[in-house]
Amino acid sequence: MNEITITKPDDWHLHFRDQDMLLETVPATARCFGRAVVMPNLVPPVTTAELALEYKSRILAARPEGSDFEPVMTIYLTDKTSVEDIKAAKQAGVLAAKMYPAGATTNSDSGVSSLESLYPVFEALADHGMLLLIHGEVTQKHVDIFDREKEFIDQHMVNIVNKVPHLKVVFEHITTKDAADFVLGAREGVAATITPQHLMLNRNDMLDGGMRPHNYCLPVLKRSTHQEALRAVVKSGSPRFFLGTDSAPHTKDRKESDCGCAGCYSAWSALELYTQVFDELDALDKLEGFASHYGADFYGLPRNTEKVTLERKEWVVPSNIELKGGHNIVPFYAGKTVSWSLKK
Ligand code: NCD
């Protein structure tokens, strides 16, 4: 197959950042995605309906002319989030709340430190038909960084899913066989997003032959057996797994540093790279479900009606993106050849 036409896809997890950066990130995503779930980990975080609405209007202002791209807004849970905050978010059209364990990842310092006290908030989310999006890693420093996702499942995920049985939960950017197996075996109403980098790479791609800071993201890349397990679940076509790029830009100087930031900026190439992966897996017939159907269905939103076409045609991801003001971003897969292109 040299060409594939699918329903316009959505990105169910990404980071647009704010201010001038929106002029780069919003068009890069709107070029091929109909909607995107926008993560709330700004500094300070988007914790309320009011902040989410203000952020949404800044995103819409950065939309390319004529684009009908729609951001799906989320709020950031903290120890102080109340049931009233959830109600207000629902009324403002916010569809989901994101839970970061405090200190788990970039800009998560205000995240949740006592999960137990948040159960009334989880109940409120479920009652209002909102989703709980989880960064599933423990933050205990003695736990090996490669084991933090599995530990989170055992310590917390099982409880959250079982104690609030009517809550829809998305286990975000899963990286392990343990997470894939957990989601496959969980009750209805539990799903996961998977990034392009976790399908394409394993920890050797970050560490072998030299440190590759642009492949460093959280949860960190795991060993190849986990990568293979993720590839197997997307190939299976299970509707519990859908597209979430976790596109997460950081400037070049903040990635190439003695304490480099986590995050891969994949918006320029993510859809094409997912297509490449499904092609390698001989599963192009499963791409549309993963990219365009299962996420919308899980969120209870209509599927997009437009189509996009990808063709087998090589192109090279730029090695650098220059931002207004002189900063640079090295995008994910910079300087490398992608075998599928979005047909204009
Ligand atoms: C994200 C970011 O930079 O905001 N980084 C990342 O490595 N994925 C945060 C996150 O999703 O963990």
Ligand code: ZN
């Ligand atoms: Zn993320």
